[in-house]
Amino acid sequence: MPVGKTVIGRSVPRLEDSALLRGEARFLDDLRVPGVLHAAFLRSPVAHARLRSIDADTARIMPGIVAILTLEDLRPLLSADRIPLQFRNTGLGEDITPFVLASDELLFVGETIAIIVAESRAEAEDAIDAMDIEFEELAPVADVRDGLVDTAPRACTERANVYRDFELAYGDTEAAVARAACTFSLSIKQHRGAAHPMEGRGILAVPDTLRDHLQVWSSTQLSHEARFFLSRMLGLEESQIDVAVPEVGGGFGAKYLVYPEEIAVAAAALHLKRPVKWVEDRREHFLSAIQERDQYWTVDVAADADGRLQAIRGDMVHDAGAYIPQGINLAYNAATALPGPYVLPAYRLAVTVGATNKVPTIPVRGAGYPEGTFVMERALDGIADRLGLERAEVRRRNLIPGDRMPYATPMSSRSGAAIVYDSGDFPAMFAQALDAIDYAGFETRRAAAAAEGRHLGIGVGCGIKGTGRGPYESATVRIGRSGQINVFTGAMPMGQGVKTALAQICAEQLGVDATNVRVVCGDTTTIPLGLGGFASRQTVVAGSSVLRAAEDVRDQILMAAASLLEAEPTQLDLREGMVGLPGTNRRVSLRDVAEAAAGSPGYALPTGVKPGLEASVNFMPDGLTYGMGAHAVELEVDPDTGLVTLLRYVVVNDCGRAINPKLVIGQLHGGVVHAIGNALFEFMGYDAQAQPTTTTFAEYLLPTAPGIPSIDVRIAEYPTASNPLGVKGVGEAGCLPVAAAIMSAVEHAVGLRPATLCSVPLAPPDLIHAMGQARGA
Amino acid sequence: MTDTPEIQHDVTVTVNGRPYTAACVARTSLADFLRHELHLTGTHLGCEHGVCGACTVLVDDQAVRGCLMLAVQANGAEVRTIEGLAAEDGRLSALQRAFSDHHAVQCGFCTPGILMTLVEVLRDTPDIDERGIREALSGNLCRCTGYQNIVDAALAAANAIR
Numbered sequence: 001m002p003v004g005k006t007v008i009g010r011s012v013p014r015l016e017d018s019a020l021l022r023g024e025a026r027f028l029d030d031l032r033v034p035g036v037l038h039a040a041f042l043r044s045p046v047a048h049a050r051l052r053s054i055d056a057d058t059a060r061i062m063p064g065i066v067a068i069l070t071l072e073d074l075r076p077l078l079s080a081d082r083i084p085l086q087f088r089n090t091g092l093g094e095d096i097t098p099f100v101l102a103s104d105e106l107l108f109v110g111e112t113i114a115i116i117v118a119e120s121r122a123e124a125e126d127a128i129d130a131m132d133i134e135f136e137e138l139a140p141v142a143d144v145r146d147g148l149v150d151t152a153p154r155a156c157t158e159r160a161n162v163y164r165d166f167e168l169a170y171g172d173t174e175a176a177v178a179r180a181a182c183t184f185s186l187s188i189k190q191h192r193g194a195a196h197p198m199e200g201r202g203i204l205a206v207p208d209t210l211r212d213h214l215q216v217w218s219s220t221q222l223s224h225e226a227r228f229f230l231s232r233m234l235g236l237e238e239s240q241i242d243v244a245v246p247e248v249g250g251g252f253g254a255k256y257l258v259y260p261e262e263i264a265v266a267a268a269a270l271h272l273k274r275p276v277k278w279v280e281d282r283r284e285h286f287l288s289a290i291q292e293r294d295q296y297w298t299v300d301v302a303a304d305a306d307g308r309l310q311a312i313r314g315d316m317v318h319d320a321g322a323y324i325p326q327g328i329n330l331a332y333n334a335a336t337a338l339p340g341p342y343v344l345p346a347y348r349l350a351v352t353v354g355a356t357n358k359v360p361t362i363p364v365r366g367a368g369y370p371e372g373t374f375v376m377e378r379a380l381d382g383i384a385d386r387l388g389l390e391r392a393e394v395r396r397r398n399l400i401p402g403d404r405m406p407y408a409t410p411m412s413s414r415s416g417a418a419i420v421y422d423s424g425d426f427p428a429m430f431a432q433a434l435d436a437i438d439y440a441g442f443e444t445r446r447a448a449a450a451a452e453g454r455h456l457g458i459g460v461g462c463g464i465k466g467t468g469r470g471p472y473e474s475a476t477v478r479i480g481r482s483g484q485i486n487v488f489t490g491a492m493p494m495g496q497g498v499k500t501a502l503a504q505i506c507a508e509q510l511g512v513d514a515t516n517v518r519v520v521c522g523d524t525t526t527i528p529l530g531l532g533g534f535a536s537r538q539t540v541v542a543g544s545s546v547l548r549a550a551e552d553v554r555d556q557i558l559m560a561a562a563s564l565l566e567a568e569p570t571q572l573d574l575r576e577g578m579v580g581l582p583g584t585n586r587r588v589s590l591r592d593v594a595e596a597a598a599g600s601p602g603y604a605l606p607t608g609v610k611p612g613l614e615a616s617v618n619f620m621p622d623g624l625t626y627g628m629g630a631h632a633v634e635l636e637v638d639p640d641t642g643l644v645t646l647l648r649y650v651v652v653n654d655c656g657r658a659i660n661p662k663l664v665i666g667q668l669h670g671g672v673v674h675a676i677g678n679a680l681f682e683f684m685g686y687d688a689q690a691q692p693t694t695t696t697f698a699e700y701l702l703p704t705a706p707g708i709p710s711i712d713v714r715i716a717e718y719p720t721a722s723n724p725l726g727v728k729g730v731g732e733a734g735c736l737p738v739a740a741a742i743m744s745a746v747e748h749a750v751g752l753r754p755a756t757l758c759s760v761p762l763a764p765p766d767l768i769h770a771m772g773q774a775r776g777a
Numbered sequence: 778m779t780d781t782p783e784i785q786h787d788v789t790v791t792v793n794g795r796p797y798t799a800a801c802v803a804r805t806s807l808a809d810f811l812r813h814e815l816h817l818t819g820t821h822l823g824c825e826h827g828v829c830g831a832c833t834v835l836v837d838d839q840a841v842r843g844c845l846m847l848a849v850q851a852n853g854a855e856v857r858t859i860e861g862l863a864a865e866d867g868r869l870s871a872l873q874r875a876f877s878d879h880h881a882v883q884c885g886f887c888t889p890g891i892l893m894t895l896v897e898v899l900r901d902t903p904d905i906d907e908r909g910i911r912e913a914l915s916g917n918l919c920r921c922t923g924y925q926n927i928v929d930a931a932l933a934a935a936n937a938i939r
Contacts, residue, residue, distance in 0.1 A: 017877040020885030021869060023819020023859035027886065030818035063782050122804065198823045198831055198886040198920050249821070249886030250920050282824040495884025495921045662880045666926060670883065673923030697828035697918065705914035705924040710907075 005575055007508040008725075011662035014500045015514060016247075016493070025247045028202035028219040029279045036204070037066055039265050039278040040124035042114040042131055043287060044106040047142070047357035047690030048155070049135035051106055054114060059130040064123030068131070069268055070114045071101040077267045079235045086229065086258060087327035091164050095156075096324040098360065100233070100263045106135065107156055107322035108357050109692055110287025115264045117276055140357035142690040144319035145296060147354050155322060155355035163324055163353045168335045170410035171346025176311035180302030182386050185314075186378055188299070189759040190371045190739075192292035193682035195364045196702060197494070199249020200280030201289060203262045205269035216243045216266060221256040221492050222532035223522035229258040230266050241266075245522040251494035252674070253364040254289045256534045257325055261288075286695040291684055292364040294319040295334060295371050299349075301379040307387050307394045311346035312338065312379060318353045321360035328353050329414055330361060330368045333466075336411050336419060337372025340736075341426045341464045341628045342380070342398040357690040365674050366465075366735035367535065373463040374760070377740030381747075381754035391744060391754060392434060392460055399426040399462065413466060417623035421464060423718040424628045429652045430462060433630035436650040436712055442634070455639055456647070457749025460632045463736025466624035467729025468540030468722070474529045475545035477506055477553045479613040481598050483577065483591030485510055485517045487549075490530010491542035492522040496731055497663040498538050502546045504659055505725065509550035510557070510590075511575035529618060536729025539659055544619035544723045552615035560593045560613070563606035625720040627728035629653040631672075633741045635709075637749040639771065642764030644680055644746055646709040654716040656728035664730050665713045671734020672711055677703045679739035683761050788848045792817060793861025807851050808832040808843030811858060819859040820889050823918065830917035833890035834858050840897040859889040862896070871937040872896065872930075881930035883921030891917045895931050903939050907932060 118124035139153035299314030402425035561579035580587035719726030823831035832843035
C-alpha cells in the first residue's frame with residue numbers, strides 16, 4: 001500500500017469551525033459590494049384576491065428609492081412570467097408554478113407583488129408602507145380538505161383544487177383485510193411546520209457590464225440549479241451567470257428551491273445595472289419560504305392474531321399550498337415511507353395533492369418520511385392495543401429479519417428504481433435501543449416515580465430513510481503548482497461539516513491530513529455540474545466522487561513521481577505531502593510533482609506523465625441506500641397541565657460507515673430535535689381566511705435547550721455495497737420516528753390507550769382535551 | 778411620510794477594546810450598526826424580534842439583544858462581540874476551543890449569540906451545572922445541533938475556566 005494515513009473514521013476537528021468561532025465567516029449579508037442597492041418586497045396582505053391596481057406614486061419619490069418594479073416592468077427581462085417546474089414531473093399542469101411577481105390573482109399571504117430597490121433596506125421598507133394596492137377579495141381555501149368538496153371555492157380561479165391524485169398499491173389489500181383477525185381504523189393529522197434555518201434566504205446579484213455577466217451570491221442549497229433557472233428565466237446563456245455560495249446558515253429544505261425573490265432581484269440588478277441584495281427577514285420566512293405543513297391520513301390496519309401486519313389501506317390528503325414549485329415528491333415520499341423497516345404484505349394508499357391559499361410546500365428535513373413513519377408506528381401501537389400485546393413486542397414481530405437483507409420492497413422511488421433496503425440488522429438495532437434506555441427496567445423507574453406522584457412513560461419507534469439520492473454529484477480533485485490539494489464540488493454545505501468530511505475522504509487517498517485539503521463547494525465557476533444539498537446525499541454521492549477522483553489523482557502522482565525518482569509507482573510511499581522511495585533518500589514533494597506535471601513551454605513531459613494533477617468524477621449511485629434508525633424515549637407528563645417533559649432519548653442509527661463519527665452524531669442530534677419540535681412545539685397557524693397567525697418565534701415555538709433532554713446516539717455501521725465508501729446519509733435520519741415514539745410515551749405516561757394521540761404537534765391543551773375525551777368515552 | 782432624509786447621529790462606542798465613531802440614523806439597531814457601519818459582521822440577526830438571540834452582544838458587560846437596542850442608546854458604551862473573544866495572538870478562548878472540541882458548531886449562524894451569552898453566564902456562575910446551562914440558553918435558538926453539544930461544550934469550558 002503506497003499511501004499510509006488513516007483519516008476516514010476519525011472525529012477530526014471541523015475545517016469550518018475556526019472562522020465561525022471567530023466571527024470571520026462570511027454569510028450572505030456579510031458580503032460587501034460597493035454601490036450595492038437593497039431590495040424589499042411588497043407582498044400580498046390577503047390569501048386570495050384579484051389584484052386591481054398598484055399605486056406606487058408616493059413611494060417612488062421617497063428618499064433613497066431607486067426603483068419600484070412590478071411584473072410588467074420586469075417582463076422585458078424575463079423569458080416567462082412563471083418559474084418553470086423545478087423537478088421533472090409527469091401529470092402536472094403548466095399553470096401551477098409561482099410567478100416572479102403576481103400581477104393578476106393573489107394566491108397567498110406573502111406572495112411577491114413588487115420589488116422595491118433602495119439605497120437602504122429601511123428606505124425600501126418605508127416605501128412599501130406608502131404603496132397602495134387595490135384588490136377584490138376572493139374566497140380562500142384555508143384547509144385542504146375543505147377545498148375538495150364540490151361546492152368549495154377554487155384556491156386559484158383558473159384551475160381545480162386537486163393538483164394531482166395518485167395511488168400507491170401492492171399486494172391484495174382487500175383480501176388481507178377481509179381475513180385479518182384484527183382490523184381497525186386510524187385518522188391522523190400531521191403538521192410539520194416550516195424549515196426555519198437561523199439564517200433566512202438571501203441573494204446578492206452583481207452585474208458586470210464589461211463582461212456581460214451576472215455574478216450571483218445566494219444562500220442556497222442548489223447553486224447549479226439556481227444558475228440554470230436564473231439563466232432560463234433571464235434569457236441568458238448559463239455561461240453568462242455564475243452562482244457562488246457563502247457560508248449558509250442552515251437550509252433544512254427551505255433553500256432547495258429557486259424562488260421568485262431570487263429571479264426578481266437578479267432581474268432588477270440587470271435592469272438597474274447595479275448590485276442588488278435581498279436578505280430575507282424572519283417575518284418573510286414565515287410568510288414566503290416553503291413549509292411542509294399538513295397531511296391528513298385515514299387508514300385501515302389489518303393484522304393477524306399474533307399482531308403481524310397483513311395490510312394497510314387508506315387515503316392521504318396532502319396540502320401542497322398555492323403553487324407547485326418543485327413537484328409532488330413530498331407526498332410521494334410520505335406514501336412510500338409508510339412501510340418503513342417492517343414487513344407489510346399489502347398496501348394501498350390513495351393520495352390527493354390539493355391546493356390551498358397558503359405558502360407552497362416542499363420537503364423540509366425528513367421530506368415526507370417522518371409522516372409515513374408516524375402512520376406506521378401509530379398502526380403498530382394500535383395493534384398492541386387491540387390485541388393486548390406489549391408495544392416493543394409488536395415491533396419485534398414485524399421488523400424485517402436481518403437474514404432477509406437485502407430486502408426488496410414492491411415499491412419504487414421517484415427515479416423509477418426499486419426500493420431495496422440494502423443492509424442492516426433491524427431487530428438487532430431495535431434491541432440495542434431498548435438496552436440503551438433500559439427498557440426492561442422501566443417499570444421499576446415508573447413505580448419509583450409514581451410513589452412521588454410523577455407520571456413516567458416510555459415509547460419506541462423505528463424508521464428507515466432513503467439517502468444518497470442521485471443521479472450524480474460532481475467532484476474535481478486538483479493539485480495546483482503550489483502543491484495545494486483542492487476539492488471542488490457541486491455539493492452544498494449548510495452546517496453539516498460537508499467540507500470536513502470530503503477533505504477527510506480526499507486526504508486519506510493522498511496521505512495527508514484533512515487540514516491540508518481545501519474544499520470549495522457550490523461555486524459554479526469552479527465546476528460545471530452539481531445538484532447540491534438535499535436528501536441526505538452529500539457524503540454518499542459527493543463523497544464517492546471525491547474518493548474516485550482522489551484515487552485517480554493519487555495514481556497520477558505516483559506515476560509522475562516514479563518518473564522523477566526513476567522508480568516503479570508501486571514502490572513509492574505517499575504521505576505528508578511527499579513521495580519517497582522507502583529505504584533511500586530519494587523523495588519529491590507534491591509541489592515538485594505538480595510542477596513537473598504542469599510541464600514547461602516547449603519541453604516534453606516526463607515519460608508516463610499526463611498534464612496536470614487533476615481528476616473529475618460524477619459518481620452515479622444505482623439507487624438510494626437505506627439507513628434504519630431505532631428510537632426510544634422516556635418522558636414525564638403532568639396530567640394537570642398537559643406539560644410533557646422529555647427525560648432521556650436514545651437513537652441507534654445506521655450510517656453504513658462513519659467518515660467522521662462526531663459529525664454523524666451531530667446530525668442525529670439535530671434531526672431528533674427538529675422532530676421534537678414537530679411533535680410538541682412547532683405549529684404554523686392560519687385562520688379561516690388563510691391569514692397566518694404565527695409569524696414570530698414568540699408564536700411559532702422552536703425547541704429550546706431547557707426542553708431538550710440528553711440524547712444518547714449509538715452509531716451502527718452496516719456498510720452498503722451501493723457506493724465505494726459504504727456510507728449512508730444521516731442528515732435527515734434523526735427526524736423519522738420521533739413524533740410517534742413521543743406520542744406513544746405520552747399515552748403510556750397518562751394511561752391513554754396506545755394510538756389515541758394521532759394529531760401532531762401535541763400542545764398541552766391538546767393532551768388535556770384527549771384525556772378528557774378518554775374519560776368521557 | 779416625509780421626503781427629507783433622516784437625521785444622522787454620531788455614535789461612539791468601544792468595541793472589543795477599540796474605539797469607533799460612526800454616523801447612523803436613530804432607528805438603527807445596535808446589531809445593524811455593528812454589522813453595517815463598523816463592518817463587524819460576526820454578530821448575526823436571526824429574527825430581529827428579540828427571540829432567537831443570535832445577535833446577543835455584551836454592552837457594558839451585560840448580555841443584550843443587539844436587535845432590540847438602538848445604536849444611539851449604546852453611545853459611550855463598551856461593547857464586546859464574537860470578534861473579541863480570541864486572544865490578540867489569535868489563540869481561541871477556552872469557550873471557543875470547547876465549541877470546536879465538542880462539535881458545538883454546525884452552520885454557525887447562532888454561534889455568536891450563544892458564545893456571548895455563555896461568556897456572561899460562565900463569568901457570573903462559574904460552577905453552573907447542565908440544567909443551569911440549558912436554562913441559561915433558553916433565549917438562544919439553534920436549529921442545527923439540538924443543543925446537546927453546545928451544553929457539553931459550555932460545561933467543558935466552565936471546567937477549563939475554573
